[in-house]
Amino acid sequence: MTTQSAIPAFRPAASGPALTASLAVTLIAAATIAGAWFFQLVLEVLPCPLCLEQRYAYYFAIPLGVLTAFAARSGAPRPLLLAGLALLALAALANAGLGTYHSGVEWGLWKGPTDCTGPVVNLGSAGDLLSRLDTVKVVRCDEVQWRFLGLSLAGYNVLISLLMAAIAAWGFVRTANRR
Secondary structure, three states: OOHHHHOHHHOOHHHOHHHHHHHHHHHHHHHHHHHHHHHHHOOOOOOOHHHHHHHHHHHHHHHHHHHHHHHHHOOOOHHHHHHHHHHHHHHHHHHHHHHHHHHHHHHOOOOOOOOOOOOOOOOOOHHHHHHHHOOOOOOOOOOOOOEEOOEEHHHHHHHHHHHHHHHHHHHHHHHHOOO
16 A cells, blocks of 8 residues: 555645646636737737626636646645635636627627617717827727627637536536545
8 A cells, every 4th residue: 555545635636626627727718818819919809898808707717727726736625626616617607698798789689888889979079089080999899890600709708618617617526526
């Protein structure tokens, strides 16, 4: 009998579901944000206000996923790992909801926020307007700038967020049931 099999604390943590799930969510979130920045900075597909709000969940998930993975690798108590995985799942589900809302705005199923949909009401003075037209690009939440296979970036955000939530939930259940 080896020390690793006799004392549970010495079992390698690298094969644990909490570590696997948190690393997977972190990598997916980082790749998604990198993709969003690529679309914005290289392809010049500028984000609307709802697009920017959808990024918050990724900005939250990346450091939380790293912390949860580090905690799992360090042999942290199970309740701490479960809390980290639950927060990752909840953030991803909330983001899927926001992405669904944004997709509905794009498809015209419901009205979006007044600051990025509908007619422009206050244009300011004529001279001021002319000077701003050359420098400001208004990005509307109800106009799709890019689609692939019928889905906009908001639609892909829904799918990616649901995947992240499923992975975090899998890690949560497997960690909770682990002996």
